[in-house]
Amino acid sequence: MSLAEVxxxxxxxxxxxxxRLIQIVAQELEREESELIExxxxxxxxxxxxxxxxxxxxxxxxxxxxxx
Amino acid sequence: xxxxxxxxxxxxxxxSLENAGLAPMLPLTLTGDRSVxxxxxxxxxxxxxxxxxxVEVQLGLDWDQQTRSVELSGNLASVEARVVVLSAVVGxxxxxxxxxxxxxxxxxxxxxxQVNFFLGFDVCFFRSRGLFEVRPKx
Numbered sequence: 001m002s003l004a005e006v007x008x009x010x011x012x013x014x015x016x017x018x019x020r021l022i023q024i025v026a027q028e029l030e031r032e033e034s035e036l037i038e039x040x041x042x043x044x045x046x047x048x049x050x051x052x053x054x055x056x057x058x059x060x061x062x063x064x065x066x067x068x
Numbered sequence: 069x070x071x072x073x074x075x076x077x078x079x080x081x082x083x084s085l086e087n088a089g090l091a092p093m094l095p096l097t098l099t100g101d102r103s104v105x106x107x108x109x110x111x112x113x114x115x116x117x118x119x120x121x122x123v124e125v126q127l128g129l130d131w132d133q134q135t136r137s138v139e140l141s142g143n144l145a146s147v148e149a150r151v152v153v154l155s156a157v158v159g160x161x162x163x164x165x166x167x168x169x170x171x172x173x174x175x176x177x178x179x180x181x182q183v184n185f186f187l188g189f190d191v192c193f194f195r196s197r198g199l200f201e202v203r204p205k206x
Contacts, residue, residue: 046143046176047113051169054138054149055115055183058167061136061151062184065165 073192073201074159079107092193092200094180098166099155101128106178110191110200114181118144119168123178124152131172138169148172161204164188 010021048054082089093107098119104126108117118140124131134150149169156166167184180186192201 044143044175046109046118046179047111048115048118048140048142048144048169048179048181049113051115051139051141051144054140054169057136057138057151058116058169058183061153062165062167065153 070206071161071203073190073203074161075199075201076159078195078198078200090198093177094158094200094202096178097157098123098127099157099163100124100152102126108178108180108185110185110202111179111181112186112191114179115141116179116181116183117166117168117185118149118176118179118181119152119170120174120176120178121170121172122174124168124170127154129170131170134170140169140171144171144173144176147176158189158202161202164204 010018013021076092076094078090079093080089081091081093092110094110095105095107097103097105104123106123116138121131129152131150134152136151138149138151139145140147140149149171151167152170153165153167155163157163166180166188188205190203190205194200
């Protein structure tokens with residue numbers, strides 16, 4: 001179902017029901033977001049984000065190769 | 069002349085996470101003594117490129133012949149690593165030389181980081197469209 005199909009029915013709701021609908025949608029969005037990261041589950045982050053010495057070594061290896 | 073960018077899809081890495089489990093995995097072919105078709109996580113937060121142990125073995129390289137050791141960080145801080153420089157073909161772009169920290173673990177994907185993947189390629193991420201674009205640096 002698309003927004004275009006639902007919108008006329010939403011517009012026909014009473015003011016109170018529109019406020020309730022806003023609350024329901026907001027709660028639904030919050031619930032969906034909180035489910036993105038589940039508790040008690042492992043999410044590995046492998047990025048060697050501060051391996052600057054290693055980065056220097058790789059650059060040296062590339063320079064050495066160019067010099068050959 | 070600037071090469072046109074090539075688009076690649078985000079691919080599922082953890083189907084249970086549905087859309088949140090997609091990641092920018094770039095198909096590439098690495099060549100050592102042999103060639104291996106693989107894919108690498110395009111990771112702008114990684115300082116260096118990383119190769120898992122098994123991929124290098126598939127390439128026919130010998131751990132003991134790689135004499136330059138490097139120290140990694142993050143989850144890989146305790147993992148021994150050595151420097152290797154390989155030829156890599158990304159998409160239909162010309163081959164480039166990529167330097168990798170060859171990690172002595174298989175619990176890590178191929179990672180394409182700042183040195184030197186991002187030094188050689190420009191990347192645009194369009195996460196909401198589920199694709200990313202790559203082109204050689206101009």
